Amino acid sequence: MTGQHHTTRDATGAVPLRDRVLAFVRERWDLVALVVLAVAPLVVPALGGALGGQVTTLFIYCILALGLNVMVGYTGLVHLGIAAFFGIGAYLFAILTVPMYPFQMRFVTAAAVSVLATAGIGLALGAPTLRLRGDYLAIVTLGFGEVVKVTLRNLEQITGGMKGLNPVPPPGAGLTVGGINLGLAFAIDPRWFYYLALVTLAGVVVAMRRLEHSRLGRAWVAVREDELAASAMGISATRVKLSAFAMSSAVAGLAGCLYAASLSTTADPNAYDFNRSIMVLCAVILGGLGSIPGTLLGVALLVGFDTVLAPWADSAIQQWNINPSGSSLLSFSGWRLAIFGLALVLVMRYRPEGLVPSRRLAAELHEAHP
Amino acid sequence: MQFFLQQCLIGITNGALVALVALGYTMVYGIIRLINFAHGDLIMLGACLALSLVSAFGMAGGGMAATWLGVALLVVLCGLFCGGLNVVVDRIVYRPLRNAPKLAPLVSAIGVSFIFMNVGLFWLGPSDRSFPELLPATNLLAGEGLQFTAKDLLVLVVVVPLMLALSLLVKSTRLGKAMRAVSQDPAAAALVGIDVDRVIAFTFFVGGFLGGAASVIYGLYINTIGFQMGFQNGLYAFTAAVLGGIGSIPGAVVGGLVIGLVRSLSSAYVGERWTGAIVFAILIVILVFRPEGLLGRGTKEKV
Numbered sequence: 001m002t003g004q005h006h007t008t009r010d011a012t013g014a015v016p017l018r019d020r021v022l023a024f025v026r027e028r029w030d031l032v033a034l035v036v037l038a039v040a041p042l043v044v045p046a047l048g049g050a051l052g053g054q055v056t057t058l059f060i061y062c063i064l065a066l067g068l069n070v071m072v073g074y075t076g077l078v079h080l081g082i083a084a085f086f087g088i089g090a091y092l093f094a095i096l097t098v099p100m101y102p103f104q105m106r107f108v109t110a111a112a113v114s115v116l117a118t119a120g121i122g123l124a125l126g127a128p129t130l131r132l133r134g135d136y137l138a139i140v141t142l143g144f145g146e147v148v149k150v151t152l153r154n155l156e157q158i159t160g161g162m163k164g165l166n167p168v169p170p171p172g173a174g175l176t177v178g179g180i181n182l183g184l185a186f187a188i189d190p191r192w193f194y195y196l197a198l199v200t201l202a203g204v205v206v207a208m209r210r211l212e213h214s215r216l217g218r219a220w221v222a223v224r225e226d227e228l229a230a231s232a233m234g235i236s237a238t239r240v241k242l243s244a245f246a247m248s249s250a251v252a253g254l255a256g257c258l259y260a261a262s263l264s265t266t267a268d269p270n271a272y273d274f275n276r277s278i279m280v281l282c283a284v285i286l287g288g289l290g291s292i293p294g295t296l297l298g299v300a301l302l303v304g305f306d307t308v309l310a311p312w313a314d315s316a317i318q319q320w321n322i323n324p325s326g327s328s329l330l331s332f333s334g335w336r337l338a339i340f341g342l343a344l345v346l347v348m349r350y351r352p353e354g355l356v357p358s359r360r361l362a363a364e365l366h367e368a369h370p
Numbered sequence: 371m372q373f374f375l376q377q378c379l380i381g382i383t384n385g386a387l388v389a390l391v392a393l394g395y396t397m398v399y400g401i402i403r404l405i406n407f408a409h410g411d412l413i414m415l416g417a418c419l420a421l422s423l424v425s426a427f428g429m430a431g432g433g434m435a436a437t438w439l440g441v442a443l444l445v446v447l448c449g450l451f452c453g454g455l456n457v458v459v460d461r462i463v464y465r466p467l468r469n470a471p472k473l474a475p476l477v478s479a480i481g482v483s484f485i486f487m488n489v490g491l492f493w494l495g496p497s498d499r500s501f502p503e504l505l506p507a508t509n510l511l512a513g514e515g516l517q518f519t520a521k522d523l524l525v526l527v528v529v530v531p532l533m534l535a536l537s538l539l540v541k542s543t544r545l546g547k548a549m550r551a552v553s554q555d556p557a558a559a560a561l562v563g564i565d566v567d568r569v570i571a572f573t574f575f576v577g578g579f580l581g582g583a584a585s586v587i588y589g590l591y592i593n594t595i596g597f598q599m600g601f602q603n604g605l606y607a608f609t610a611a612v613l614g615g616i617g618s619i620p621g622a623v624v625g626g627l628v629i630g631l632v633r634s635l636s637s638a639y640v641g642e643r644w645t646g647a648i649v650f651a652i653l654i655v656i657l658v659f660r661p662e663g664l665l666g667r668g669t670k671e672k673v
Contacts, residue, residue, distance in 0.1 A: 078473065128658045134472065135405055136657050139612055143650035146605070150647035274601070278480060285477055337491065341484030345463055348474045348481070 029293065030205065037198055041191045052190035053262070058303050059197035060258050063204050065283050065299045066292065067251025070208075072281065073290030073358070074217060075244040076224030077130075078138040081145025082280055085249045087152060087272030089118045089256025094165035094266045095158075107171035111257040115250050122249025123242060130241045145277055152269035159269070166265035171196065193262045200258060204251060208292055211247075220244050221290075221360070282340070286347055288354025290361055297356055302340075310336060376516055377638045378631060383522045385630020386529040387591065390584040391607035392614070392622040393536065394577035400553045400617035401573045403472070404464065407479040409581060410604020411486035416452040416585030417501070417595040418493040420444050424502055424589075437504050441590065445528060449582035456578030457571050465567065483600070490597035498596035501589035521591050528587055532580060533623060539576070540619060549573055553617065602646075606633070609653045615666020624664055 025032050041047040047055065068082045092114035096103045105113070129140045152159045159165060170192075172182030186192045211217045219240045222230040227237050260266050279302060287298025313332035347354065353362040391413060398406045423444060459482055467475045505520040540546040551559040552569045560566045588603070589595055610629040614621025629649060636648045656663070 078476070129654070132657060132661050135399075135403070135476075135616075136612070136661055138405070138476075139608070140654050140657055142605070143609070143653045146650045147647045147654075150644065154643050154647075282477075282480070285473070289473075334491070335488065337484045338488035341481040341486075341488065344481030344484070345478050348470070348478045349463075349466055352470060352474050 052194050054307050056193045056197045056262050059201045060255050062201050062296050062299045064255035065280050065295045067248045069284050069295045071244050071248040074220040079141045080138050081141035083272045083276035084145040084148035085252035086256045089114050089253030090260035090266045093257040093260050094168050098165050115253045118253025119246040119250035122245045126242050126245035149269050149273050162268045164266040164268050168260045168264045288357040291358035294354045294356035377634045381631035381634035383525045385627035386525050388607050388610050388629050389623045389626025390580050392610040392626045394581045395608050396611040396622040397573050397577045404475045408482040410600035411483045412452050413581045413585045414490050414600035416448040416582040417589045419451050420448050420586045420589050444586045445583045448586050449579040452582030453575040453578035456574040460574040494597050498594050501593045615663025618666045621665035
């Protein structure tokens with residue numbers, strides 16, 4: 001399969017406008033998407049309501065998935081507990097900002113501290129466990145995820161137990177810039193968080209791209225491809241893996257900060273359980289391991305399926321009165337898990353490189369078998 | 371002291387159950403290096419079938435002998451069901467991925483687990499269901515002291531013979547020999563004329579059969595089943611398999627017993643709600659200091 005785009009020329013030899021636009025979109029999908037998303041809230045009034053909040057959450061999951069992609073995609077380490085780091089970020093951020101604790105830091109300070117601390121926790125988990133073989137590492141991360149969830153639930157004096165920590169103040173609470181009370185603006189209009197999450201996401205995407213081609217990023221891929229050969233070339237595999245672990249944790253922590261701030265609560269610990277980890281992992285795999293556009297698409301598909309398509313299909317079924325007895329067999333969301341599972345199985349069977357594969361992985365997976 | 375002994379007894383019966391599930395993980399891992407994430411949910415489906423059979427045949431009102439006979443029948447039926455289902459899944463999902471990168475079957479297994487969970491959701495409904503108490507909770511031991519009920523007896527009566535049969539199967543039959551050969555080196559096994567795919571299918575069947583038996587015992591012993599029971603129980607069992615040394619059959623049994631004891635003792639002395647954290651913390655510590663598990667052989671990563 002070639003990705004070549006053949007432009008057709010009309011009689012005068014000029015490339016038609018439609019093709020030129022298509023070529024531009026193909027080439028600079030990121031800019032196009034950014035512009036569309038940046039303009040959307042000004043054009044679509046629904047984004048000022050509940051939908052805005054949903055899209056913000058989508059952006060936050062994109063950040064989380066990009067963080068996971070560092071470990072699973074670039075470095076090839078299976079991580080089944082990314083939600084734990086998401087949760088650690090959210091809870092640390094909440095502890096640093098909520099009124100019941102004495103810290104009450106500013107948004108940026110609190111975010112920076114919790115991102116660094118989350119990275120530190122990632123290092124602390126990674127340092128002793130990174131010499132484990134792939135499957136065992138997966139289990140350690142899974143176990144760690146469960147430990148974190150149980151701990152968050154049980155340390156009620158610190159984490160508020162099932163109630164979570166709230167209220168997490170919005171960014172810039174009490175700050176007035178140009179006659180706008182920032183805290184109030186964030187609290188009232190979801191579009192502020194929309195833009196904050198979008199800008200952060202764009203920043204993370206840019207950073208990931210630079211990282212991908214940096215010395216460190218290439219070292220990650222080298223270790224994934226062949227650890228032995230990489231060490232023979234003078235790469236310290238342990239250090240490279242540790243840095244991937246720390247980077248993943250840090251980005252997940254960043255996503256956690258935004259999550260807690262945008263919901264103004266940490267929500268209950270079950271928001272950071274194994275299911276969340278698996279969902280994000282599925283998004284990365286579905287979209288394409290190690291591929292930034294793939295990861296973003298994967299999250300959009302999975303989260304979009306859950307928050308947009310499933311409720312829509314359910315209400316449609318209700319409207320057309322297909323299911324008068326209310327049987328769960330005939331409701332769309334009743335099939336959610338099966339559709340999810342089937343998608344994973346089919347993708348692994350027929351397109352293991354994902355929907356938008358990274359070029360390297362696609363080439364590798366479609367090597368002619370001897 | 372008495373309290374401690376009682377907790378140990380509970381731990382051992384619980385642990386025997388965990389071990390039965392752990393065997394399913396360890397056998398499949400031993401032979402194709404796959405963490406079969408769907409195993410816990412397979413057992414959930416077995417429990418669904420057991421519940422349906424019990425309700426359909428009105429087993430709750432039988433006499434003592436009839437009840438035990440019925441339970442034996444249930445174990446066989448659910449075992450065959452889970453074993454067969456496991457073989458089918460292997461044939462459709464995992465076999466085409468034999469030469470794929472390692473991540474592919476793992477992710478597929480997660481997918482299969484989701485599909486199973488959805489089936490269980492339709493079968494049982496979204497809330498937990500109670501499993502009828504077929505066996506009386508009267509104490510079988512004389513005196514006021516330790517409690518050892520018919521339920522505890524059931525666990526041992528089913529688990530011990532199954533494990534003996536399994537070790538006989540693996541150690542002394544042709545098929546068992548073939549299983550060991552494939553687990554050591556599939557390519558070499560194929561070279562000496564072993565039908566590798568059939569041996570793998572058989573392994574899936576045996577693992578599934580043990581899981582099916584475990585599902586019946588689970589229903590009768592715990593008395594509550596739900597479509598999400600597979601994940602948590604699967605995780606404990608998998609921990610047991612890793613703890614004992616994944617791929618090692620005696621290891622799974624030892625690991626299961628240890629996990630059972632840890633669970634009951636930590637529930638009794640630290641508090642039920644910390645049990646999960648303690649079990650997984652132990653898992654992490656074991657993996658860090660002795661990654662090959664208690665009874666596993668150290669494996670060198672092949673170049």
